[in-house]
């Protein structure tokens with residue numbers, strides 16, 4: 461029987477017309493039958509403040525901690541804001557990093573990102589890689605999905621229409637499944 465995988469995926473953009481959320485949804489559609497990709501929303505995560513979790517973590521964060529902990533791998537899809545990740549994604553990561561559940565500990569992670577600009581979120585993604593170190597997550601080295609000129613790669617309904625990007629994402633999903641196998645053997 462074919463092995464099944466459950467990936468969790470977070471978009472670092474809250475806006476409705478987000479290219480990064482379009483990338484996440486494209487990955488959900490492109491995933492083979494044995495891989496499910498559940499979108500986790502960070503919309504409800506409050507601003508990080510120690511006082512908020514001194515006694516108990518906010519419910520929205522606890523729900524994310526549990527889903528991340530249970531996932532075979534996590535996909536982070538990041539926009540690039542001022543050469544870095546979006547504030548809302550960094551804020552959520554700060555919460556994850558303080559949870560006693562350690563949701564990202566030894567977690568296989570894949571990074572993707574999209575921008576209408578030419579650099580494909582490369583600067584944000586390398587910062588995100590670095591951010592994953594204190595959480596003891598393991599970020600897959602290749603393939604890297606850095607989507608430039610995103611506005612030319614989706615139609616008005618948000619469907620991915622670029623063949624090369626489609627192939628890259630399919631390969632990324634298969635690679636992340638193989639990468640996550642390494643961690644389950646331990």
Ligand SMILES: Cc1cc2nc3c(=O)[nH]c(=O)nc-3n(C[C@H](O)[C@H](O)[C@H](O)COP(=O)(O)O)c2cc1C
Nearest residue numbers: 473475478479480481539540541542543575576577
């Ligand atoms: C505050 C801010 C800073 C930005 N800085 C960058 C940047 O450094 N590099 C880049 O490629 N795009 C930058 N952009 C443009 C974003 O890539 C663009 O808004 C993109 O659509 C955001 O991702 P989303 O479509 O998923 O919301 C910036 C946008 C905002 C709002």
